[in-house]
Amino acid sequence: MIAFEHVGKRYGGRFEALAHLNFRVARGEMVFLTGHSGAGKSSLLRLIMRLEKPSRGRVVVAGHDIAQLHASQVPFYRRQIGVVFQDHQLLFDRSVFRNVSLPLEIQGLEPREAARRVRAALDKVGLLYREKALPMELSGGEQQRVGIARAVVNKPALLLADEPTGNLDPQLSADIMALFEDFNRIGTTVMIASHDLALIARLRHRILRLRDGRLVADERAV
Amino acid sequence: MKRAATPRPTGAAPSKRHAAKVPAEPPAARSGARSQQTRFSSRLRAWGRHHRAMALDSLYRLIRHPMGNLLTMLAIAIALVLPAALWLTLDSAKLLDAELDESATLTIYLELSVDASQATRIEEAVVADEDVAQTRLITPEQGMAEFQQSLGLDDTLAGLEDNPLPTSIVIYPQSVEPTAIKQLAVRLETFSGVDEVRVDLAWVERLRHLADLGRRVALALGVLFGFGVLLVVGNTIRLAVESRRREIEVVMLIGATHAFVRRPFLYSGAWYGVGGGLLALGLLGLGNHWLAMPVAALAASYGANFVLPQLDVTGSTILLSCSTLLGWLGAWLAVTRHLASIRPR
Numbered sequence: 001m002i003a004f005e006h007v008g009k010r011y012g013g014r015f016e017a018l019a020h021l022n023f024r025v026a027r028g029e030m031v032f033l034t035g036h037s038g039a040g041k042s043s044l045l046r047l048i049m050r051l052e053k054p055s056r057g058r059v060v061v062a063g064h065d066i067a068q069l070h071a072s073q074v075p076f077y078r079r080q081i082g083v084v085f086q087d088h089q090l091l092f093d094r095s096v097f098r099n100v101s102l103p104l105e106i107q108g109l110e111p112r113e114a115a116r117r118v119r120a121a122l123d124k125v126g127l128l129y130r131e132k133a134l135p136m137e138l139s140g141g142e143q144q145r146v147g148i149a150r151a152v153v154n155k156p157a158l159l160l161a162d163e164p165t166g167n168l169d170p171q172l173s174a175d176i177m178a179l180f181e182d183f184n185r186i187g188t189t190v191m192i193a194s195h196d197l198a199l200i201a202r203l204r205h206r207i208l209r210l211r212d213g214r215l216v217a218d219e220r221a222v
Numbered sequence: 223m224k225r226a227a228t229p230r231p232t233g234a235a236p237s238k239r240h241a242a243k244v245p246a247e248p249p250a251a252r253s254g255a256r257s258q259q260t261r262f263s264s265r266l267r268a269w270g271r272h273h274r275a276m277a278l279d280s281l282y283r284l285i286r287h288p289m290g291n292l293l294t295m296l297a298i299a300i301a302l303v304l305p306a307a308l309w310l311t312l313d314s315a316k317l318l319d320a321e322l323d324e325s326a327t328l329t330i331y332l333e334l335s336v337d338a339s340q341a342t343r344i345e346e347a348v349v350a351d352e353d354v355a356q357t358r359l360i361t362p363e364q365g366m367a368e369f370q371q372s373l374g375l376d377d378t379l380a381g382l383e384d385n386p387l388p389t390s391i392v393i394y395p396q397s398v399e400p401t402a403i404k405q406l407a408v409r410l411e412t413f414s415g416v417d418e419v420r421v422d423l424a425w426v427e428r429l430r431h432l433a434d435l436g437r438r439v440a441l442a443l444g445v446l447f448g449f450g451v452l453l454v455v456g457n458t459i460r461l462a463v464e465s466r467r468r469e470i471e472v473v474m475l476i477g478a479t480h481a482f483v484r485r486p487f488l489y490s491g492a493w494y495g496v497g498g499g500l501l502a503l504g505l506l507g508l509g510n511h512w513l514a515m516p517v518a519a520l521a522a523s524y525g526a527n528f529v530l531p532q533l534d535v536t537g538s539t540i541l542l543s544c545s546t547l548l549g550w551l552g553a554w555l556a557v558t559r560h561l562a563s564i565r566p567r
Contacts, residue, residue, distance in 0.1 A: 049475075051565070072479070079477035089472045106478045108268025150476070 001027040001062060001158060001189045002048060008056035009043055009213075017043040018213040021057070025191060027157075030184040032200045033193040035210035041193035044210070045162050048191070049083060050074050062157070079107060082151030082188075084161035088143050090135040090150075096122070097131040100149045107154060121149040125179060141172040148176070152183060159183055161192040165199070173199055272485065280489035284497075291494070297454045298498025302545055303505045305444040306533070310506070312436050314531040326426055328393040328403065330410055333417045341389045344415050348391060353406045356394040362387045388417060400427055448548055451498065455491050455552030463487060463560045470564055480561055487557045488550055495549020499542040506533060 007021040018040045025031050033041050046052050047059050053067045069077055090099050100121055104114040122128045125145040135143055144164060151159060161180065165173035173196060184190045194200055200207060209217035284291045330348070332341055338361065345359050365387040395403050400423050407419045463470070470483050510530050517530050533541065
C-alpha cells in the first residue's frame with residue numbers, strides 16, 4: 001500500500017527532516033509511527049498526503065509514485081486517504097453533521113446517500129446523537145471522534161492519523177485506538193503517528209521508530 | 223464511548239438503523255461496476271447541485287452582512303453609472319445625428335436667365351444622377367414666399383419691384399458621406415444653367431468628430447471604471463478569502479479541487495455585480511428623473527422636442543450582464559491569485 005524508497009526530505013536546503021527512509025506497509029496493515037517530537041513523524045505523514053514532495057527517493061502509494069501526480073490530480077488522490085489530525089481541523093461554523101459530510105460534499109455525493117453515510121460514520125464513533133451540535137459544544141475526545149468520522153466517511157483505503165490521542169486522557173486514548181483497530185479489522189490500512197509508547201506497546205501492532213529523521217527500528221507485532 | 227470502544231464483528235446486526243454502514247463493505251468495493259454514463263451524469267448532477275448550493279450560500283452570506291456589502295455594491299454602481307450615462311448621452315446624440323443627416327442637403331442656384339421649363343429640364347437631369355435621392359424645385363415665387371415667412375418681413379419684401387431670387391433646386395443626396403456629397407457638388411457645378419452649388423458640410427463634420435471623440439472617451443471611461451469594479455470586487459473577495467482561510471485549508475486537505483474552493487467566491491463576486499448593476503440602474507433612473515424637467519424646458523426653448531434617453535430593456539440587460547461578469551471576473555482574479563498562497567498545513 002505504501003512504499004518509501006530511499007526517501008529524504010530537506011527543508012530550506014539545510015535541515016534534514018527525513019533521511020534514507022526505506023519501508024513498506026502492506027494493504028490492510030496497521031502500523032504505528034513513533035519517535036520523539038521532531039523525529040519526523042509529521043513530515044512522513046505529510047509526504048504520504050502529498051502536502052510535500054520528497055527531496056530524494058520515491059513515495060509510492062497504491063502503486064503510484066505520488067510525486068508524479070499533476071497538481072490537478074492531487075485533490076482526487078487525497079480523497080482516497082482519510083486523515084485524522086491532532087487538532088482535528090474541524091470547522092467551527094457548522095454542525096457535527098456538516099463537518100462529517102464535508103468529504104462527501106466535495107466528492108459531490110447525492111445528499112440522501114451522503115446523509116446515510118454520515119450517520120453511519122457518526123454512529124460508528126458513537127456520536128450520532130450529537131449530529132446537530134456545533135464542534136465547540138463537544139469535549140476534546142468527542143471532537144477527535146468527529147474528526148475520525150470525517151476521515152472514514154468516504155471509506156478510504158488508507159487511514160492516517162497524526163497524534164490522534166495527543167490531548168486525551170488514557171481511557172479516551174485507548175477508546176480512540178480501539179476505533180482505529182475496528183477500521184483496520186475490515187481491511188483499511190491504518191498508519192498512526194503517536195508518542196504514547198505505553199499505549200501502542202499494549203496494542204501489539206507493527207511499530208516504526210524514527211529518530212532524527214531516520215528509521216531506527218521496525219518492530220513487527222509478535 | 224463504550225459502544226465505539228467495543229470491537230464489533232464485521233457486518234454485525236446494527237443496533238441502529240444506519241449503523242455499521244461504513245465498515246460493512248471493504249474499501250476495495252468502492253469502485254463499483256457502474257457504467258461510465260451514469261457516473262458522468264451523476265457527476266454532472268453533483269456539479270449542478272454544488273453550484274446551486276454555493277449560489278444560495280454566497281447570497282445568504284451577503285444578506286447576513288447587509289451594510290458592508292451594500293457599500294461594496296454602491297461603489298460598483300457609482301463606477302458603472304458614469305460610463306453608462308455618457309453612453310446614453312451619446313446615444314441621444316446619435317439620434318440628433320440622424321436628424322442632421324436628413325437635413326444634409328445641397329442647394330443649386332440657377333442663373334437668373336433660366337426660365338421655368340429650362341429649370342424643369344435641369345431638375346430632371348439632376349434627378350438622373352445616381353447619387354441624388356430626391357429633389358425639390360423652388361421657383362422664385364415660392365422662394366420669396368418662404369423667405370417672407372421665415373423672416374417675417376412681409377412689408378419690406380412686398381415693396382420690391384422685381385423678385386431678386388433665382389430658381390433653386392434642393393437636392394437630397396443618396397448618401398450623407400461628406401466625400402460623396404462633395405463629389406456630387408463638383409459634378410453639379412458643370413451643369414449648364416447652374417450658377418452656384420452650395421454645400422455646407424463643415425458643421426455636420428464637426429458634429430461627427432465630436433461624437434467620435436465622445437464615443438472614445440466613453441469607451442476609455444468604461445474600460446477604466448470596469449477596472450475599478452474589478453478592483454473593488456477583488457479587494458472585497460480577497461478579504462472574504464482571508465477570513466475563510468482555515469476553512470479553505472481544511473477542505474483542500476480532504477481533497478477539494480481549486481474549482482470547488484473558488485466556486486462560492488465566484489458566486490459572491492457575481493452577486494456583488496448583480497447588486498451593483500441593479501443599483502446603477504436605479505441611480506440612472508433617479509438621475510433621469512432629476513434632469514428630465516430642466517432638459518425638456520431647455521429643449522422647448524429651442525423649439526426642439528428632445529427627451530432624455532432612458533435605458534431600454536436591452537440596455538439594462540447589457541449593463542446588468544456587464545456588471546455581473548465584472549464581479550465574477552474580479553472574484554476569479556482575487557481568488558486565483560490568493561489560492562496560490564494558501565497551502566494546507
